[in-house]
Structure formats: C-alpha cells, structure tokens
Amino acid sequence: MAISVLAAVGAVVLAAAAARAALFLYDYFLAPPASWTPYAGTWAVVTGASAGIGAAFARRLAARGLHVVLLARREDKLAAVAADVRAAGVDARVIPFDFASSDAGAWAELTATLTALSPTVLVNNVGVNVGEPTDFLDTPAETVTRMLDVNVRSMVAVTRALLPAMVAARRGVVYCLSSGGGATVPACMLAAYGGTKAYADAFAVGLAGEVAPAGVAVHSLVPFMVESAMSKVRARGNVMVCTADAFAEGALRRAGGREVRLNPYWVHALMGAALGAAPLGVQIRYITNLHAGIRKRALKKRAAAAAK
Numbered sequence: 001m002a003i004s005v006l007a008a009v010g011a012v013v014l015a016a017a018a019a020r021a022a023l024f025l026y027d028y029f030l031a032p033p034a035s036w037t038p039y040a041g042t043w044a045v046v047t048g049a050s051a052g053i054g055a056a057f058a059r060r061l062a063a064r065g066l067h068v069v070l071l072a073r074r075e076d077k078l079a080a081v082a083a084d085v086r087a088a089g090v091d092a093r094v095i096p097f098d099f100a101s102s103d104a105g106a107w108a109e110l111t112a113t114l115t116a117l118s119p120t121v122l123v124n125n126v127g128v129n130v131g132e133p134t135d136f137l138d139t140p141a142e143t144v145t146r147m148l149d150v151n152v153r154s155m156v157a158v159t160r161a162l163l164p165a166m167v168a169a170r171r172g173v174v175y176c177l178s179s180g181g182g183a184t185v186p187a188c189m190l191a192a193y194g195g196t197k198a199y200a201d202a203f204a205v206g207l208a209g210e211v212a213p214a215g216v217a218v219h220s221l222v223p224f225m226v227e228s229a230m231s232k233v234r235a236r237g238n239v240m241v242c243t244a245d246a247f248a249e250g251a252l253r254r255a256g257g258r259e260v261r262l263n264p265y266w267v268h269a270l271m272g273a274a275l276g277a278a279p280l281g282v283q284i285r286y287i288t289n290l291h292a293g294i295r296k297r298a299l300k301k302r303a304a305a306a307a308k
C-alpha cells in the first residue's frame with residue numbers, strides 16, 4: 001500500500017516536471033510570436049531610450065510599425081536612436097527628460113505631451129544602479145533617493161498617466177523592467193537597487209490582474225545580465241549574458257502571453273529557477289560572495305586605471 005502511494009506521488013511529481021519542461025521548450029523555441037499588427041501606426045513610449053535595453057526596445061518596436069517616443073537625458077544619443085526609428089519608416093519624438101530632477105511643471109508638461117498621443121505601448125525601462133555592488137550603509141543617501149525617483153516613482157507616474165487611455169481603448173502592452181536580482185533572488189550589496197526592482201515586479205504583477213480584463217497586458221521583465229553600460233558585461237562568449245537587442249526581441253515576441261513575469265532570455269529563466277530553488281540563506285550567502293568578488297575586481301580595475 002505504502003509503495004503504491006509513493007509510486008503515485010512519484011508519478012505525479014515526474015508528470016509535473018515533464019509538463020513544465022514541455023511548456024518551457026514550447027514557450028522559448030516553438031510558440032508563434034505575438035502579432036503586433038494591431039499596434040502598427042500607434043505610439044509606443046520608451047523611458048531610458050538613449051542606450052542599452054531601452055534603445056533596443058525602441059528599434060524593435062519601430063521594426064513592428066509603431067511610432068516611438070524616446071525619453072532620456074542625453075539628446076545626442078536620443079537623436080541617434082530616433083534616426084534608426086525613422087529609418088524603419090515610422091515617426092519618432094525625442095523628449096529630453098530627467099527622471100531624477102524634473103519639477104512638477106516639467107512632469108505636467110511631459111504627461112500632457114504623452115497623453116495627447118494616446119500611446120498603446122509603454123516600456124518602463126529607465127533605471128539606475130550603483131557602479132558596483134556596495135553595502136547599503138556605504139551608499140550615499142542621495143544615490144538611494146535617485147534610484148527611488150528614477151526606478152520607482154517615474155514608472156508609477158508614467159504608468160498612471162498612460163494606462164487610462166489604454167484601458168478605455170481596450171488594448172495596450174506595458175513592460176516594467178524589474179531584475180532577477182531583486183525579484184527572483186536577493187540583491188545583496190545592491191539592497192536599495194534590488195528593492196526598487198522588487199517594487200517594479202510587484203507593481204507589474206499586481207497591475208496585470210487589474211487590467212487584463214480590459215485587454216491590457218502588463219509584463220514584469222526579470223533579467224539577469226544583459227549587455228549594456230549598466231551591466232558592463234559583454235554577451236559574446238558568455239552564455240549567461242544576452243544582448244539588449246535579443247532581450248527586447250524576446251520580450252516583444254511574447255507580449256500578451258501566458259507569462260506575466262517574463263524572462264525573455266531562456267538561460268536567465270533557467271538561472272532564476274536554479275538559484276531560486278536553493279534555501280534563502282544559501283542564496284544570500286552565494287550572492288553576497290559573488291557580489292563581494294565583483295566589487296573587489298571593479299575597485300582593483302579602477303585603482304589600476306587611476307594609477308596610469
């Protein structure tokens with residue numbers, strides 16, 4: 001009797017694991033891409049669009065026929081991305097905007113400009129981090145305030161401004177750039193940054209349930225390393241890192257799909273599952289050691305550069 005119960009439990013566990021593996025293979029390698037045809041000719045807003053993941057989203061949305069509003073501080077970089085967007089045959093608007101220091105008047109002007117375009121897509125991408133893993137108590141208070149303003153307050157404010165029109169139109173896609181570090185596993189030595197990314201994840205996931213009945217999809221994106229100025233890592237030769245372009249493409253291909261919390265790069269999904277399965281204490285120790293090593297190497301490199 002006991003043996004047949006054990007066998008039944010084993011069979012259920014195996015079947016569940018097989019189903020998860022089959023779904024994984026289907027989602028990443030077999031599923032047809034989302035259709036963006038209904039969104040062609042409408043406006044998308046991308047925050048932090050002058051570089052990295054934001055610029056990649058802007059180019060990939062333009063390739064799907066969407067006009068793109070590009071928000072960030074560096075006008076020259078925004079202009080270069082806008083040129084790429086226009087080369088795809090769609091319109092681009094460049095709005096230089098500082099999410100850390102703009103006053104209420106600038107915010108009101110931004111909101112009015114954006115809402116007038118009735119955007120159907122919002123990529124809440126803008127984000128800042130500290131240069132290298134640093135203990136919270138060694139992180140200047142103004143750095144933490146900037147992270148909260150740029151990573152959290154801007155996302156909430158822009159979403160609050162643009163979502164009503166999407167809900168009224170009964171269509172829309174919103175992405176919130178969270179992070180594997182913060183949403184999936186602890187972000188030791190990056191506690192404040194990880195906290196902002198846990199917020200982004202909770203915000204997106206909570207919102208997804210609220211607006212799904214109105215035809216608006218919200219996704220929390222939870223990558224680990226993506227090639228960019230922020231991560232300072234290259235994808236070439238490192239399977240754990242993906243390019244910003246591949247990342248944005250993966251997210252757009254799976255818009256409106258089953259997964260609200262989405263990992264556009266399959267290796268990151270496996271990393272999240274493997275790391276997240278360990279006991280929290282083990283995760284904390286592992287990440288703390290990993291980040292302490294990264295900090296040590298970064299400081300050594302900086303000291304060597306300064307000595308030259």
Ligand SMILES: NC(=O)c1ccc[n+]([C@@H]2O[C@H](COP(=O)([O-])OP(=O)(O)OC[C@H]3O[C@@H](n4cnc5c(N)ncnc54)[C@H](OP(=O)(O)O)[C@@H]3O)[C@@H](O)[C@H]2O)c1
Pocket residue numbers: 047048049050051052053054071072073074075077097098099100101125126127128150177178179180222223224225226227228229230231244
């Ligand atoms: N790269 C990764 O490995 C990784 C992993 C997990 C999550 N993420 C998240 O992905 C998002 C994009 O990261 P990324 O790697 O592409 O970073 P990035 O290359 O550093 O790009 C950041 C973008 O944000 C803009 N920005 C920064 N501060 C701003 C401010 N105060 N006001 C307006 N714009 C500002 C920057 O443009 P300007 O300097 O021109 O303003 C730039 O366009 C972030 O939210 C990040 O937390 C990245």
